Amino acid sequence: MTTTLFFLVLLLGLTGFALSWQKAGLIAGDNPSGLHSRPTYHGLYSFLCIVLSGWAILILLTIIGSAYINTTLLRDIRSALPDAPLIEHQLVLSDAKAIAQSRIASRTDELRQVIATDFGKFSTARFWITIVLTLGVALGVGYRCLTQITLDWRARNRSEKIIRLILVAMAAIAVLTTLGIILSLIFETFGFFQKIGWRLDKFLFGTNWSPLSGVHSGEMDPDRVGAIPLFAGTFLITLIAMLVAVPIGLFAAIYLSDFAGPKTRSVVKPMLEVLAGIPTVVYGFFAAITVAPFFRTTGEAFGIQIASESALAAGVVMGIMIIPFISSLSDDVINAVPQSLRDGSYGLGATKAETIRQVVLPAALPGIVSAVLLGVSRAVGETMIVVMAAGQGANLTANPLEAVTTVTVQIVMLITGDTEASTAAGPAFSLGFTLFCLTLLMNIIAQRIVRRYRELYD
Amino acid sequence: MNDMRIEKRAIQMDDVKFRASDVQVYYGNNHAIKDVNVEIRDKTVTAFIGPSGCGKSTFLRCLNRMNDTIDICRITGEILLDEEDIYHPKVDPVQLRAKVGMVFQKPNPFPKSIYDNVAYGPRIHGLAKNKAALDEIVEKSLRRGAIWDEVKDRLDEPGTSLSGGQQQRLCIARAIATSPEVLLMDEPCSALDPIATAQVEELIDELKQNYSVVIVTHSMQQAARVSQKTAFFHLGNLVEFGETGQIFTNPTDPRTESYITGRIG
Ligand SMILES: Nc1ncnc2c1ncn2[C@@H]1O[C@H](COP(=O)(O)OP(=O)(O)OP(=O)(O)O)[C@@H](O)[C@H]1O
Ligand SMILES: [Mg+2]
Numbered sequence: 001m002t003t004t005l006f007f008l009v010l011l012l013g014l015t016g017f018a019l020s021w022q023k024a025g026l027i028a029g030d031n032p033s034g035l036h037s038r039p040t041y042h043g044l045y046s047f048l049c050i051v052l053s054g055w056a057i058l059i060l061l062t063i064i065g066s067a068y069i070n071t072t073l074l075r076d077i078r079s080a081l082p083d084a085p086l087i088e089h090q091l092v093l094s095d096a097k098a099i100a101q102s103r104i105a106s107r108t109d110e111l112r113q114v115i116a117t118d119f120g121k122f123s124t125a126r127f128w129i130t131i132v133l134t135l136g137v138a139l140g141v142g143y144r145c146l147t148q149i150t151l152d153w154r155a156r157n158r159s160e161k162i163i164r165l166i167l168v169a170m171a172a173i174a175v176l177t178t179l180g181i182i183l184s185l186i187f188e189t190f191g192f193f194q195k196i197g198w199r200l201d202k203f204l205f206g207t208n209w210s211p212l213s214g215v216h217s218g219e220m221d222p223d224r225v226g227a228i229p230l231f232a233g234t235f236l237i238t239l240i241a242m243l244v245a246v247p248i249g250l251f252a253a254i255y256l257s258d259f260a261g262p263k264t265r266s267v268v269k270p271m272l273e274v275l276a277g278i279p280t281v282v283y284g285f286f287a288a289i290t291v292a293p294f295f296r297t298t299g300e301a302f303g304i305q306i307a308s309e310s311a312l313a314a315g316v317v318m319g320i321m322i323i324p325f326i327s328s329l330s331d332d333v334i335n336a337v338p339q340s341l342r343d344g345s346y347g348l349g350a351t352k353a354e355t356i357r358q359v360v361l362p363a364a365l366p367g368i369v370s371a372v373l374l375g376v377s378r379a380v381g382e383t384m385i386v387v388m389a390a391g392q393g394a395n396l397t398a399n400p401l402e403a404v405t406t407v408t409v410q411i412v413m414l415i416t417g418d419t420e421a422s423t424a425a426g427p428a429f430s431l432g433f434t435l436f437c438l439t440l441l442m443n444i445i446a447q448r449i450v451r452r453y454r455e456l457y458d
Numbered sequence: 459m460n461d462m463r464i465e466k467r468a469i470q471m472d473d474v475k476f477r478a479s480d481v482q483v484y485y486g487n488n489h490a491i492k493d494v495n496v497e498i499r500d501k502t503v504t505a506f507i508g509p510s511g512c513g514k515s516t517f518l519r520c521l522n523r524m525n526d527t528i529d530i531c532r533i534t535g536e537i538l539l540d541e542e543d544i545y546h547p548k549v550d551p552v553q554l555r556a557k558v559g560m561v562f563q564k565p566n567p568f569p570k571s572i573y574d575n576v577a578y579g580p581r582i583h584g585l586a587k588n589k590a591a592l593d594e595i596v597e598k599s600l601r602r603g604a605i606w607d608e609v610k611d612r613l614d615e616p617g618t619s620l621s622g623g624q625q626q627r628l629c630i631a632r633a634i635a636t637s638p639e640v641l642l643m644d645e646p647c648s649a650l651d652p653i654a655t656a657q658v659e660e661l662i663d664e665l666k667q668n669y670s671v672v673i674v675t676h677s678m679q680q681a682a683r684v685s686q687k688t689a690f691f692h693l694g695n696l697v698e699f700g701e702t703g704q705i706f707t708n709p710t711d712p713r714t715e716s717y718i719t720g721r722i723g
Binding site for chain 2 (some may be wrong): 261295338339340342344345346347348349350351354357359362363391444
């Protein structure tokens with residue numbers, strides 16, 4: 001019913017548009033410039049008024065209606081069964097609703113039958129009230145809009161104002177959701193810190209991570225929540241990834257922008273961008289199934305012991321994943337260095353290598369740095385590859401041939417593990433929050449640098 | 459090295475610096491320069507004039523092979539510098555450009571300090587043995603570029619922080635810092651005020667003692683003031699080339715006369 005009304009209101013809105021448009025045209029007669037607003041704006045204004053007021057009433061009535069019916073019926077049930085718990089009351093209510101809609105209920109006693117009849121009555125009443133009020137409001141608003149149309153009626157300004165409000169509301173939704181997520185992160189993190197007795201130092205600098213072992217009654221042992229091994233592992237893998245991605249990505253970008261012909265460029269660049277489109281889970285099993293065993297057998301051939309889950313394998317594959325980021329962004333900034341600068345350098349008798357090294361790269365450096373920082377924040381937050389290829393044990397090591405674990409891996413393990421969610425969520429949220437702060441910081445720095453770079457050329 | 463075909467010669471025939479014959483330039487299918495024959499003399503200022511889009515910059519860029527950087531650009535014909543073909547496969551355009559400096563139509567300082575902008579050329583060509591020598595080259599070039607007094611206290615600031623006219627003079631200083639034998643200037647004064655213009659013209663006059671200067675300009679007065687030879691281009695053709703005085707007072711081609719008196723262009 002609600003859906004039908006929803007579209008009926010829309011239909012009324014469209015009718016309002018047509019009528020207002022027509023009326024504005026009639027009023028203007030032979031002198032269209034006499035109208036303050038063009039007929040389309042009169043139509044738009046009517047449409048917006050009708051649709052927005054109709055929908056608002058509809059939504060309001062639906063919410064208030066069900067809330068009112070539920071509370072009234074629950075009150076009746078409570079007076080009939082004063083000793084039963086709330087859950088019992090609710091069961092009765094849902095059974096009654098099922099009976100009223102002739103679905104199967106768990107039990108059909110007399111009380112349920114009575115409530116069901118009541119519910120049926122209420123529903124019918126609500127049905128008519130909603131229809132009458134919604135259509136009435138929509139029609140009323142439409143009529144008013146239609147009668148308001150005169151030569152001087154400022155329909156354009158008014159409809160633009162409404163549209164601006166709609167845009168503001170959409171922007172607010174985006175911002176508020178982000179804020180909500182951050183707030184819930186902070187909230188849960190605080191809860192966790194309370195559980196470890198505010199021993200922040202233990203969390204940030206402790207070296208022993210096994211938060212869930214020996215957890216009783218939700219109490220956490222501050223000595224077991226040291227996040228250093230996780231951050232060290234994240235750092236190690238990120239470092240390996242950047243050692244792979246930065247040189248390859250940067251040189252690829254230089255080749256693309258200054259050496260490749262337009263034909264090569266038009267083939268290679270999209271191909272690099274395909275690399276960016278591969279889901280990270282594919283990289284993950286590529287790392288675990290192909291790269292890690294390959295490293296291990298190669299290591300054996302040289303007599304080096306490489307663990308089957310190693311920071312090296314995860315880092316290298318993550319580096320490959322990040323190459324297109326760095327190459328694509330760097331290629332853009334290198335291309336943004338004006339040709340006139342290159343000409344100036346060539347005109348002084350500089351070679352291509354000298355020009356790139358001494359003019360193009362320094363000019364593009366801020367952009368390249370921010371590309372690298374964005375790559376780093378990708379690497380830090382990357383999960384799938386490390387879950388599959390890096391290992392789970394929180395051991396603190398700088399040896400890339402051993403298994404290490406990362407912040408993201410531990411979050412996955414906490415949330416998907418067997419431990420009750422309310423206990424596991426604390427450490428997971430705190431890790432997530434710390435990670436979020438780190439990547440946020442890096443993104444802010446990257447954006448600062450990019451902005452400085454823009455100022456240089458605009 | 460045997461690929462250094464362009465060597466300084468003690469004796470120069472007839473003092474001709476550039477000798478261009480039957481030069482054609484195409485941008486894709488656009489025939490931008492048609493059949494140009496011209497001789498540019500040493501120790502002389504040659505002005506290129508003509509309406510916008512007639513190919514002045516294009517021809518100027520042929521003289522130091524800057525057109526090599528444009529993929530779609532194709533050049534035929536012969537251009538000799540000191541009687542050596544600059545488009546000969548053995549000629550290295552990099553070495554050619556060290557000898558034939560260029561100032562561009564739009565100022566293009568590097569995003570480096572003012573000092574580094576000027577020191578860039580001397581550094582890559584190893585012209586200064588030590589810091590003191592480099593300092594001297596930088597100061598001399600900035601003085602000759604008529605900008606020393608404005609920047610001497612802020613040599614560490616980025617060249618891009620200067621005003622447009624100052625940037626152009628910085629680019630002139632940068633070009634003369636490598637002591638080229640020929641200086642090609644593409645509308646060097648279009649962003650300058652009359653005072654700076656006068657200073658640059660003075661510089662051109664001074665450079666003429668030792669070098670050959672080719673200047674593209676839209677100002678008839680400037681061409682008349684600074685040049686000894688003038689070339690008039692029209693729709694890719696070199697319509698008339700001769701003594702500046704003769705071109706301005708007694709042109710032989712009706713198109714030249716129309717342009718100079720302001721009827722075409
Ligand atoms: N990079 C380029 N690619 C393609 N065509 C070009 C390029 N540069 C110049 N042209 C074409 O060559 C012709 C001559 O241009 P050129 O820049 O030499 O003119 P100009 O005489 O210097 O004009 P102005 O006085 O406006 O600077 C024009 O038709 C132009 O469209
Ligand atoms: Mg030009």
